Amino acid sequence: MNEIFDFNRFGKLVAYECGSYVPRFTKVLVTMACIVFALWITTVVFNNTIGFLGRKSLLGFLFGISCFIGPFVAYKYMNDRKKGYAYAMLPASTLEKFTSMLLICMFVLPMISYITLVASDALLYLVSMCGVGGFIDIGVYNPLVIYFDGYSFSISIAVSFMASISMSMMFNSIFRKSKIIKTILVYMAVSFVSVILVSIIAINLSHDILYRISDFISDFGVEKLMNICYLLCIAVSLYVTYRRIERVNY
């Protein structure tokens, strides 16, 4: 028996997890569709129109939220002291479990969210033809779609979404209870500490050095620097997630 990776076993695992864990995401999808529907209701009730930007911002926001909470919902019990033992004891290797989780959180759940959001929006447009000017999409996971307003597919956006998902996977594997709240608190704490640190550094550094740093960032490219940070986040998050799947105690 291949103890590290077996394609047959991996296929069974993905099928099992798609059939068992992905349905937990249904409530999130229904909620998102309801929010899109509520937006349409407001346009009818208040006789408003809502342009591309408004709709796209809402869909983009909902898509971001669904990507963020996806791992927490689908793999809610993976490290639960009572319910998590079944996940740990499923006869598949850590690499198979990790790869399956990655596939589901990084591709399956976002794809389902994407389809739900775009389909809800398109359906309302078809039904109502009210207050909207055409089909839109969110544009993160489908670079092949022709965009109505020139919103182009950006690697940065995709990498930032992947970083968000991988960090959700990591925090989901670290925290056992109140996972989403604790993760938001961690993000807030990290942001707060970062602002304080940057402020302290900025106050204590001479203008000359600050200009040099600014020039360096400009020369290097802000987007490139951001992408490197995101890639580092992804690498660290995925490594921690793998180790947690391998070692978590129940």
Place this chain on the structure above:
Amino acid sequence: MIEIKGLSFAYSGYKVLDNITTSFGPGRIYGLLGANGVGKSTMFKLLCGLLTTKQGTIEIDGSSPIGRKPGFLSKIFYVPEDFEGPDMSIGHYASGVAQFYPNYDAELFARLLSEFEIDAERKFTTLSLGQRKRAILALALALRTEYLFLDEPTNGLDIPSKAEFRKMVAAAMDEKRTIIISTHQVRDVENLLDHIMILDKRAVLLDKSVSDIQSEYLFDISANVPEDALYVEPGLGGCCFISNNTSGEESRVNIELLFNYINSKKK
């Protein structure tokens, strides 16, 4: 074969198991007994790799539970005391899980469910504790793993289910399988066990086959307690007692009495 050598484990500094050395052979049903908090469930979790050993070693057929390798996991199944079950139907869960276990017997599972009067279409979340327990026990037996660990399996079962459980475990037993049952409801499993292990934090107090216990001790109930009785407990029809078996007569092991006797010796 399960071999445990010098096993110690502590939760945040509180020692639960201390230097335990023992083994579990194939073809036997072991009763793992002990007072609350001596580490019976912890022992199961260590055997399954759900907890990591800090000191000592555990080997199951030469493999360590640490790392939870698929080959190792497909040989074992653990039914925890408070099994809650996932938010899905029993049939869906069973068919999903069973594909990872090479010896799974779908017909046996269907038969056991019907004997336990459980509908495979029902979701775990709609079942009572006893029904959930029956469903997972049916699955545990149908997976036909070489090692089966049952933590308080009769907790929550009604009287007919307890009888069914004994019948099913006895029927599922073969010379390759090892079943370890941890329980406080000793009367529920009294006739099932081949081997009794009484666990204490500091040591294994008793680790003997039922036949060895029978040849060593005599269990009886009488109004007149013999002078050489090792342990006596007042009962309804007289006094239950344990004495040394000098006559070679075989008596039915009263596990509760034995447990209390062994614990009294420790004190």
